[in-house]
Structures are given as structure tokens and as C-alpha cells.
Amino acid sequence: MASLGDPKNTIAILNKYQFMFQKKFGQNFLIDTHVLEKIIRSAGVTKDDMVLEIGPGIGTMTQYLCENAREVIAVEIDKNLIPILREDTLAEYDNVTVINEDILKVDIKKLVEEKNQGRPIKVVANLPYYITTPIIMGLFEAHVPIENITVMVQKEVADRMQSGPGSKDYGALSLAVQYYADPYIVANVPPNCFMPRPNVGSAVIRLTLHKEPQIVVKDENLMFRLIRASFNQRRKTLVNGLNNSPEISLPKEVITEAITELGVSEKIRGEALTLEQFAKLSDIIYELLRARA
Numbered sequence: 001m002a003s004l005g006d007p008k009n010t011i012a013i014l015n016k017y018q019f020m021f022q023k024k025f026g027q028n029f030l031i032d033t034h035v036l037e038k039i040i041r042s043a044g045v046t047k048d049d050m051v052l053e054i055g056p057g058i059g060t061m062t063q064y065l066c067e068n069a070r071e072v073i074a075v076e077i078d079k080n081l082i083p084i085l086r087e088d089t090l091a092e093y094d095n096v097t098v099i100n101e102d103i104l105k106v107d108i109k110k111l112v113e114e115k116n117q118g119r120p121i122k123v124v125a126n127l128p129y130y131i132t133t134p135i136i137m138g139l140f141e142a143h144v145p146i147e148n149i150t151v152m153v154q155k156e157v158a159d160r161m162q163s164g165p166g167s168k169d170y171g172a173l174s175l176a177v178q179y180y181a182d183p184y185i186v187a188n189v190p191p192n193c194f195m196p197r198p199n200v201g202s203a204v205i206r207l208t209l210h211k212e213p214q215i216v217v218k219d220e221n222l223m224f225r226l227i228r229a230s231f232n233q234r235r236k237t238l239v240n241g242l243n244n245s246p247e248i249s250l251p252k253e254v255i256t257e258a259i260t261e262l263g264v265s266e267k268i269r270g271e272a273l274t275l276e277q278f279a280k281l282s283d284i285i286y287e288l289l290r291a292r293a
Ligand code: SAM
Pocket: 025, 026, 027, 028, 029, 030, 054, 055, 056, 057, 058, 059, 060, 061, 075, 076, 077, 078, 101, 102, 103, 104, 125, 126, 127, 128, 129, 131
């Protein structure tokens, strides 16, 4: 099969099926073989692996995955792409299942139970940028068994996932990602590697999931509500951020007592706290609220 990473071959398929790009689905197809090879290499895909691909498009990366993995499941929302995948670009592979569905509606945990007996899979995708965060958070929060997630995202989102306290990019997404995984930016990818060209720069990021939790917290949900509350108003002090947030309703004296017990200044901003500190703050608040109940 001639690689769709070669723009000539992609254009031939698009013309053959008179395919019309749908902006609402975030369709920017990869047309660079070096980038495709780099993604597969950094995901460490081998013949032992089951890989979930989100949004195969016309199957450009899927072909590489079929060549390198044991089994591939590709979930694509656009019904117009399904005949192209099944009857043409992936027709020669017997190790791929194409599912025509919205990834946000698929019970991925169940799929992995059924298809891989609950053993960890790898996730590889050139993600539709309009739903990057819900897709990644959905995979984490459903506790799907995953070894790593290697995805193309907007460059700015990759930076946010990887940054720590003190950086302007640091926020709720950084903390959520780092709670579950170890992020590593594999490559920056310019717009000319896609058809059509996106208006933003892109990056490939690999998230290697922690085998054992690195941070243990009494109430995960409380910690994430505290994190979101702290970053909703990032220019405010932590006390005011938590006090004014619709995310969480806490008596002001609980907030000030918890911050004192954490051992940081009352003037500190949420953006200065590490993940460990948010976990500790959450545990302190959890105990203070229990003592009051
Ligand atoms: N993997 C292809 C490539 O690299 O050339 C296409 C990547 S394109 C950025 C994103 C793909 O995700 C498109 O094929 C789009 O139709 C699909 N998509 C968008 N929203 C989706 C959703 N909710 N569920 C599944 N696929 C989706």
C-alpha cells in the first residue's frame, strides 16, 4: 500500500471519493511520513500491542499502526470516511476494527476488557483539537488500562500539559495530566505537515501513565475541585480564589486554617502550589470538614 503520508496519495484518495473536509470534526490529515514514523516510534508500538486510534481520518496513521501493532481499533465519527477506510485504505489489513462512533460515547474500558482481556493498551492519535481535553480526561477518569497515550495536540495544549508551578502555562490541565501520567513533548509539528493546514502550531506529546499512583489523596474529587477553583481566578490569592469559587463552597475559616496548616503564606496564589501541595491541602480540608460534620 502506497503511504498516505505522501500528499500525492492523500490527494488521490480525496479526489476518488470526492471527500469534503468537515471543519466541525477538526479534520486535518497528516501528510508527513517523518512525523508519522516518529509518532509510532515514540509510542513504542510493537506486535504485542493493542492500539486504540481516535479519529483515523482516511487511515494515514492507521496503516502504520496495522503494520506495527498486533491489533488496532480505530474509532471515527464521520460516516463518510468509513467506506474509504473499510473498502480501500485499510482493506488489506485483517488486524483492524473500524468503529463508526463518537469517541466520547464509547465505553472504552469495556472495549479493552472484551478485546484485550483488560491488559493495558496504547492510545495513538492525531486528535481533533476541539475535544482534546475531554478525550484525554475521559481516558484518565474512566481508569482505562493504558500504558501510554501518544497524541498530536495543539502546541499550546502540549505546553500546558507539561508545565509546572511558576510557568504561565501551568494550570488545572497540567495538574490533572501529571496526577495520572508523566508527560513528554516528542516533537513540534508545523502546519504544513497537514492537509488542510491548521491555523495553530501542533506538537506530539506522550503521556506515560503512572503504574502506581505517585500522589495519594483521600478525596480525588475534592482535590480537583480545589484545583479548578484556584485556577478559575489565577490572579487572586488562594484564599480568595477558593472563597469566591462556584466550584466549591467552604467556610472561609476552613480555608484559612487549611492554608496555615499547609505551611504556606496566606498571600500565596494557587498557581504557586505543586501537585503534592494541592493533595496535602485537599487532605487537610477533608479532615477539617469531617471534624465539623
Ligand atoms: N488520523 C488522521 C490523520 O492523522 O490524518 C486524521 C486526524 S484529524 C486531526 C481528526 C479525526 O478525528 C478526523 O478524522 C475526525 O473526523 C475525527 N473525529 C472528530 N471528532 C471525533 C469524535 N468525537 N470521535 C471520533 N472521531 C472524531
